Amino acid sequence: MSFKLPELNYDYNALEPHIDARTMEIHHTKHHGAYTTKLNDAVMGTDLEGKTIEEILSGVSSHSAAVRNNGGGYYNHNLFWEIMGPDGGGSPGGELAAAIDKDFESFESFKEVFSNAAATRFGSGWAWLIKKSGGTLEVTSTPNQDNPLMDLAEVKGEPILGLDVWEHAYYLNYQNRRPDYISAFWNVVNWNEVEKRFQK
Numbered sequence: 105m106s107f108k109l110p111e112l113n114y115d116y117n118a119l120e121p122h123i124d125a126r127t128m129e130i131h132h133t134k135h136h137g138a139y140t141t142k143l144n145d146a147v148m149g150t151d152l153e154g155k156t157i158e159e160i161l162s163g164v165s166s167h168s169a170a171v172r173n174n175g176g177g178y179y180n181h182n183l184f185w186e187i188m189g190p191d192g193g194g195s196p197g198g199e200l201a202a203a204i205d206k207d208f209e210s211f212e213s214f215k216e217v218f219s220n221a222a223a224t225r226f227g228s229g230w231a232w233l234i235k236k237s238g239g240t241l242e243v244t245s246t247p248n249q250d251n252p253l254m255d256l257a258e259v260k261g262e263p264i265l266g267l268d269v270w271e272h273a274y275y276l277n278y279q280n281r282r283p284d285y286i287s288a289f290w291n292v293v294n295w296n297e298v299e300k301r302f303q304k
């Protein structure tokens with residue numbers, strides 16, 4: 105068995121004007137496609153064959169750099185496509201809304217903390233909202249294609265929302281204006297999917 109590049113649940117132009125179709129297509133087919141291919145190459149013939157991506161990431165400190173970079177890239181983009189959607193934006197409801205209010209005081213202050221984590225991540229990486237083992241929510245960020253499922257992450261937890269702040273995620277439309285891309289991201293967040301991950 106091998107890892108497969110997932111289909112998106114929406115068209116490449118479905119997130120416009122916030123994320124443009126060309127960026128989505130290149131990001132999905134070329135970048136995510138390459139992580140997927142290279143992950144399969146790195147795992148083939150090793151004792152990681154047949155393991156789930158979550159199993160691999162949880163012990164990633166003892167694997168190769170290729171497994172770390174491409175396994176992270178594979179998992180992170182799978183999550184990223186799912187937590188966005190054409191009918192996104194607004195704010196979460198139900199238990200997730202209550203948990204955000206409890207751990208960040210308000211949705212607005214959560215957005216500020218998350219946006220700040222995304223804006224200040226130096227170079228390439230990701231901002232995350234994670235559910236920690238005790239059930240509380242926390243914002244964190246990771247470099248490159250690392251993520252909070254990795255045993256070597258500084259802050260560990262189950263990612264329920266993630267934002268790719270590599271330049272390949274926004275440069276065609278936003279050039280160096282990462283903060284504008286971060287603001288636009290809030291218009292495409294699929295809170296139903298984030299809530300589903302929170303409930304798990």
Ligand code: MN3
Pocket residue numbers: 131135181268270272273
């Ligand atoms: Mn990316």
